Every structure is written in structure tokens, then in C-alpha cells.
Amino acid sequence: MTRSPLKPHQKKLLRKVESRVCLKRKERDGDKDDESDKRPSKLLHSIPLDLEVEIMTRLPVKSLMRSRCVSKTWSSIIRSQGFVDAYYAMSSSTTRSRFTVAFSNSVFVKGDAQRLFIFSSSSLAANLHMTIPSLSLSHVSDCPSVHGFVGCCYGFQFTICNPSTGQVVSLPCKGNRTSLGYDPVDGQFKALSLVPTPVRGYHICVVHEVIKLGGGGGGESRNMVTSPPYSPLTNRLCINGFIYFGAWAPRPRMNPVIVCFDVRHEKISFIKMPKDVLSYSVLIEYKGKLASVVRHQPLSFRSFDLWILEDVKKGVWSKQTFDLPCDLVNMTSPGTNKAGEIIFAPTKLSHGAQPFYIFYYNTQTKDLRRVRIHGIADDEGFRRRYGLVSDCNVSVSPEHVEMNSTGFSAYLETESTKELDTGVRNKRKKKKMSSSSMALRDMQRDLEAKANDLAKIQKEIAKNHQLRKKYTIQLGENELVLKLDLLEDDANVYKLIGPVLVKQDLAEANANVRKRMEYISAELKRIDATLQDNEGQQNSKREAVSHPSHRLYADLNAFQHGY
Template structure:
């Protein structure tokens, strides 16, 4: 927790403490309070929001959410997935790494109301413990650790959430579809999130790039956002667009083997040992698959890829039009790929 945030919290303590001298309760050091709170379950944290303004500010802060997420990963090895529950609900589940098996029990962490996704559409991403979901002309970000939900308008359907680990800053990148007709460039809007307690939209700015046609949702890895595309137009050259979240610029177009993105919506982006990877089910386009190729971007600068093929013990459903999609949030500590159907 940075010194500026500590100062704010200590000042709020002093202003809110009106008890006469000699009757003050002995307060725990702030660092100790944070250490204790990060060890508690989400349900307890939600109750403690009402204890005081100080605790409410602390628990809802972006810094605390990052600490809670880091401890959760280190000690409990939790994974989280999102499921479209119908009736305008988005459900977020979590489970323990050690429970992984052919079937597992997951806990419902939170329900996000008023989020409607197209049948079979998967426009949600998980970034640094937060979930971002594009629905219609709105983008919703939710923090399962605190139950906090933020919704704001965006200018296009292709919106993804990114995170800058250096400045501890979340940003959303969206394409502005009204300017697609320009043959020489396209425009993106970068929405910077933050403010007091890490909430709300701080600023909006525009970024231009050479033309391309987006194919996949974005995936954030170590301060960079990747998404598959055709460049410069549909069905020409498959590439991965690399966006630098901190400096707000399109860094490069990464040349990609045709087999990686030939399936378009059937290509699943994951982080594999700190690298961009793509799961491509086989046979491609079939309602079920019994093996898949894992393409790994080994060298971003040289655009070098490797491929591994995995055989499955049973067939898994993968029919986008019927809403039956395999979900993969990446890998666990052992490097094993997590697939949920």
C-alpha cells in the first residue's frame, strides 16, 4: 500500500475520532489491519464495509483488491470463471486448484445483474482479479473480492480491459466503429479508470493505428493487451495486435500462422507460463472436439510460434451458435491448462 493512500486513511481516522482524550481505543497499525483483512473470506469483507468509513475506503480501494488477489493466488490458488446465467445475470464462480478433476464443485462468488450477452457470445475477460464485460454499448467491471460493480458507456462493441502493473492502473480499449470506413487508419478510445478508491472513469483519449479487422476479445499479459485480427481487411493476413497499456499505443502487429486464427471465434486466448497462447480445438468447426492444438508465442519480436497437440480422454462441446462453449482462464501453478465446459 503506497504512502499517499496510508496518509488518506490516517487522516480519515483522525477526523472521524471524536472521543474525548483518555477514552480512545488502542488502534492496530494500518499494515496489520490490511494483513488481517486480506486473510478473510469475501462474505466477511462485505459485512465489514459497514464498520467505519475507513474500512469501507480501504476494502474498496484498488490497492487492497490487488493485495487480496495476490494473497488469494499465493495461498488458496483460486481460479474464477464467469457464466452467463440468463435472465440478465452474469454469474462469477470460484474454486480451489486442488479440487480440479473431471468434475468439480465451484462456489458462487457474486451475481452481476443487468448484463445481457448474446447466446454463445463470450465478451468477458479476467484481468488482475477483476472481470470486464462488454454488453451492448456499455462496459461493466466487477471486483469479486468486494462485490463492487462499475458500468460506463463505451463507443463500440470491441472493448477489452487491460492493466498496467507499473502504475497500478486499469484501462479499457475500445474500437470506434463509426470511423471504420476510413481506408488509412482506425481510431480507438482508451478509457482510464481510477479516481478515489479506484472507482470511476478518470479520462478518455484517442489512439490511431493502421487498419485491421478484429477477430477475438483482448487478453492482458504483463501490461500488454493482445487480440487476434485480420490486417488490413477481413480474410487477408492473420495477426495479433499488441497494445501497450501503460503508454497507450499499438506496439506491433505480430505475424501469426493461419492455423492459429483460421477458426476465428473458435480460437481461445490464454496466458501460458507468462506467454500468449491460443487453444485451437480439432476438428475445427465441429460441435465437439477430442483434441486441441496449443500455439505459443515464443518470441514477440521475431514473431516465432511453437505448437503442441493434446489428446483428450473424452469429447468436449464447442458449438458457439448453441451457447455451448469451452471456457479456459489459463493455467494453474503446475502449468496445467484449466478447461471448463
């Protein structure tokens, strides 16, 4: 990673830190030479701790991982969430964009011969960081980078890796469309898996599996989330704690929407959008906002529309149209760089050892420039060594940031070690419960939640009945007071205020009583309306408790009957 250059005094302090590392190595090897250890030990305590942290935020990830072995203090600092956030901010502030390029050896290669290659680059040359076996990349899937981690879905298997450290883990999923999300508030990674249901020849999504990664002591937890029916269409994109993707609701070619998954609260909502936004579209992040690049032709970029979501709550979109100076065939748009230029990248590797190009389009100057990235399967030796043949799908992810090891990375370390041990892996498989028992647990949790909601509504109904009884008694008492009209005009009227009787005017007393009765009558009407609404909710909750999956089947039946 390219980082800002160190100043002379920082270089001097960095050399002191290196001497500290050498000292620890000598102590570990049993070097007892006091004269050689005495001088570095003085330097050991001469660097302020905050300056040590500042220096470590500028180190590459691999050097940072080795620095964890220096001392327990350094290890705890590097693993702390505060340092992780500072390191991410330093990595994100670099002037040059870093991106990842992932591709498979071929869609025709099966089994253990499959390979997924992940390259990373911040300049004109890319470096091969990882080669993951038994994993491929289909033409509809991608490998986006989310907060320094890359996720790839292949069938019902979701693979997460850290290209900077080489950590990788694979998770079984209930759905074949799984994407990685990150909650910046709690610093939590979650995977959203779409569980499709075949209806009338279409794949309709109502149920979703949410996998919480690295939580609860470094393990994983799973939860089921439901939504109104929809048919997913576009790629999935994570922006500021939300996962977005385009879809038709409730079935194809009906209502275009953006499905929005809140990673933190695990809730799904829909955002309205114009129908043209979904046609031949790719979702990208444009200047911190969700945008859609819509090409005018299905297989090439010559002219395109840029739709930008200006207001998420109101669903307000803006549109700009651009014409490229040349035709870009078999290209897609993975996003933008730090300068705001729209990136166009190939979807497949070229046949033979051909150069790999990425295009950058400036929306202000209308200029299109081509940049060659060296090292992306552009020599015959690499292709022969890894058996690259035709139809090698490519996925480019811009704005990649190197991340050090923290809670989620520690989870990757643990899971990666388990995957290497066949005996442990078999033991884990035996401990997994069957799908029927998992569904039963999910249904039981759903039933308990609905029963709790019913109890809350019943408690609210009892409270309103007590309040209505109180107001009814007060209304009857005030109706008796209205008999003041029978008194003569010169009669004396007294009001009891505490222990004292205060004389009042007869007309004023009658007016106060009538106002009090009007207020009590209005409150009784409001309480009656609330009770009616609560009783309706109580009846619906009772039906839901009697049939735990009532809402899910109701949505599916409504879709099948065309409602």
C-alpha cells in the same frame, strides 16, 4: 476465498482485533461503562500496526470492507495502493485456483427480463455473487476477470463489476467490442473499445476509444487511438499490462497478426504469427506467455495444437500437438489453472437441470479429468426462479482474485450510486456533448499535436543550418592554410596555442590540415543528409496539418483499393 490457516498466536491477535471492533461499536452507541471499556482499550494499542496490516491481508473481502468502518486509520490503510498490492499478492498465492462462471438466462429474452449471473468458486461448489439486470451474454462475447474485476460488453454498453463487493457500473462506448485492461506499473484500469468501419461488407478497425477508469480524481477520461486497418477475429486477453487478440491485416484472410495494445502507453502494435494459429483458435495465458489453442475441428476438441509465443519482439512461436482421450463438443478453453493444466469449459448451459462439468488436461501426463461444479444452474428451482430457458451462453474465467476497494473500486462506488438516482442519471445525459462536438475536440487535439511536431522539425532545421554555416567557414579557413605547400622545405612553421607560438614540422602541419578538412567535409555531408530528411518530414507534417484526418482516410483508401 481459501486462505492459508492462521497460527495460534495470530488467532489470538485476531480476537484482540475483534475486541477492538466491539469497543468502537460501544463508543458509537454511547456506552460509557468505564470498567467494560478499560480492558479492551489496553488491547487497542498492544497490537503493532504492521501486524494489524498482516492480519487484514488475510481477511475475506466482505470482512475487509466492514473493517473500514472501525477507524480512519484502518480505512486509509485498506484504501492505500500498498495494501491493495499486498492483498492481491496474498490472494494470488493461495494454492487453490478461484474462477468465475458467468451466464445469461437466454439470448431470446429481451429488455429488463435479461439477467447476467456471476458465480465464483475455489472448490467444488460455486456461490452466486451477482445478478445484473438488463444484461446478456452473446455467443461471441465473454466476461474475463482482470485483476479482480469482471468486464462484459453487450452492444455499445460496457459493464464492469467487482463480484467480491457487488459493485457494478455501466459505461457507454463507441464500439461494440470492448475489453478491460490493467496496467500493473501505474495500477490503472483502462477499457479498449474497437470502433469498426464497414468496408466492402467487412468490419475494419482503424479507430479505438480508450477509457481511463478511476483516474483524475475518481472520474473517467476518454482518448482516441488509431492504428493500421485490421479485421478482429479472436477473443481478447489481458496479460501483464497488454491486451492481445488475433486479427487479419489489413482485411480478412490476408496477413494473420496478433494485435497488441499497451495499456500504459496506449499504443497499438502488430505481432506476426503463422496462419494456422488463427484457424479455430482461442487465446489463453500459458505459463505466463501468450498462447493459442487451435482445435483441428470447428465444433469439437478431440485433437488440438498449442502455439506458444516464445519471443514477442521477434515473433517466434513454438507448436505442440495433443490428442484428447474423448471428444469435447461445444467447449472452449478459457485458460489454465495454477498447476498448468489446460481448462476446457462449456460454452452453453445444458438443457434442463444437468450437472455442470469442467475438464482439466495435463500436458505432461496426457491425462484428462472431469470435475463437477455444484450450484451452477443444476436444480429446477433455480431455473424456474430466474426463468432460464434454452441457449444460455456461458463464460468461464480462471485465476480470479478477490480484490478490496481502492481507487477504481471507489470510482465504482460513486458511479453505482449515480446509476441508482434517476435524476442524476438524466442530468448526466444532458451534460454529455453530442458526438459531432466530441469528434471536433478529438480533431482539434490531433491538429495541435501535429502542429507541435511541425514546430519541432522547423527548429531542428534552423539549428542544422547554423551548424552547416559554421562548418563551411571552417572549411574555407583550412583551404587557405593549404598554401603551406608553397613554402620551402626548410621554412619555419608555427602554431598558435593559447598565447604561445609553438614550432611545428611542415609535413606534420600539412597532414593535420588535411585530416581536419576531411572531418569537416564528412560533417557537412551528414548535415546535408539530415536537412534533406528534415525537409521531407516538414513537408509531410504540413500536409497533415492542412488535413487533420489525412492519415486515417489514407489508410481506409489504401484498404479499399487493395494496397
